[in-house]
Amino acid sequence: MTVLGFVSTWDRAPDWKAALTALEPGLDFRIDPELGDARQIEAALVWKPRPGALATMPNLKVIVSLGAGVDSLRREEMPADVPVVRMIDPQLTRGMVEYVLYAVLRQHRYFPFFEDKQRASAWDQGGPVPDTARTTVGVMGIGVIGGAIARALREVGFAVRGWSRTPHAVEGIEGFHGADGLAPFLAECRHAVCVLPLTPATRGLIDARFLSLLPKGAHLINIGRGGHADEAAILAALDSGRLGHATLDVFHQEPLPAEHRFWRHPGVTLTPHVASLTLARTGAPHVIAAVRAVREGRRPDGLVDWARGY
Ligand code: GLV
Numbered sequence: 001m002t003v004l005g006f007v008s009t010w011d012r013a014p015d016w017k018a019a020l021t022a023l024e025p026g027l028d029f030r031i032d033p034e035l036g037d038a039r040q041i042e043a044a045l046v047w048k049p050r051p052g053a054l055a056t057m058p059n060l061k062v063i064v065s066l067g068a069g070v071d072s073l074r075r076e077e078m079p080a081d082v083p084v085v086r087m088i089d090p091q092l093t094r095g096m097v098e099y100v101l102y103a104v105l106r107q108h109r110y111f112p113f114f115e116d117k118q119r120a121s122a123w124d125q126g127g128p129v130p131d132t133a134r135t136t137v138g139v140m141g142i143g144v145i146g147g148a149i150a151r152a153l154r155e156v157g158f159a160v161r162g163w164s165r166t167p168h169a170v171e172g173i174e175g176f177h178g179a180d181g182l183a184p185f186l187a188e189c190r191h192a193v194c195v196l197p198l199t200p201a202t203r204g205l206i207d208a209r210f211l212s213l214l215p216k217g218a219h220l221i222n223i224g225r226g227g228h229a230d231e232a233a234i235l236a237a238l239d240s241g242r243l244g245h246a247t248l249d250v251f252h253q254e255p256l257p258a259e260h261r262f263w264r265h266p267g268v269t270l271t272p273h274v275a276s277l278t279l280a281r282t283g284a285p286h287v288i289a290a291v292r293a294v295r296e297g298r299r300p301d302g303l304v305d306w307a308r309g310y
Pocket residue numbers: 066067068069070087092276277278
């Protein structure tokens with residue numbers, strides 16, 4: 001029987017309990033801070049865990065993150081030698097794909113413009129006819145999620161390119177990598193999508209220089225982490241017209257403070273960190289598989305490499 005501790009500030013424990021016990025009826029599911037005898041806990045399911053909670057579990061065999069990103073887990077609080085696994089959930093991936101398709105198509109097909117015209121009862125066909133095959137969308141981060149986003153955009157008919165830390169081949173997608181690949185990658189992006197993990201190497205990547213490398217009037221979509229972007233640089237680029245639009249789901253401070261200029265800027269579409277959320281029903285098989293893999297001495301899917309940072 002598996003004893004699993006749910007240690008999370010994201011209150012979805014009942015959903016996870018139902019989904020996990022449907023797959024493993026004998027599972028003993030305990031919710032922090034009512035962990036009972038924490039020495040019995042073998043697996044922890046975490047999202048921004050309460051500081052010190054994991055240290056009370058000396059027999060922990062695996063930690064599974066409820067999110068795809070593990071930047072909110074402080075490495076120094078992860079018990080040494082306990083593998084950490086990030087979430088891989090088909091619905092989490094699908095949600096990200098949906099979000100990016102919607103954000104790109106909304107701008108590509110001038111919906112904000114037509115919504116304005118409708119309010120004025122104005123019949124106005126607007127700007128140039130959209131030429132999808134000649135519109136480049138760049139995806140930064142070509143892992144499980146970014147790869148799925150890139151393939152979906154290609155399927156719609158966009159010219160898709162990807163940028164990653166190390167070379168990553170995805171069929172039909174032009175690949176760029178490393179610091180040297182960034183400027184040539186950005187030079188053609190009408191839409192630039194950030195779905196990178198937040199690591200010391202990617203923190204602050206979207207700065208004034210980055211924005212100056214995009215074509216004038218480009219559209220930035222950030223669904224990675226707030227820490228990827230210099231928010232003042234985004235506002236300055238929007239104000240000057242260098243950036244045409246920003247679709248932002250993640251921020252330095254969440255919830256985004258009410259006085260932040262992003263809320264009211266006409267060039268910003270913002271959502272409250274909901275681009276995609278893990279669904280217990282579809283994420284539960286990954287949790288069970290990770291526990292089994294570790295128990296059987298196999299490498300779990302989504303194993304975090306702390307040297308890489310994700
Ligand atoms: C959400 O932000 C995640 O990391 O899955």
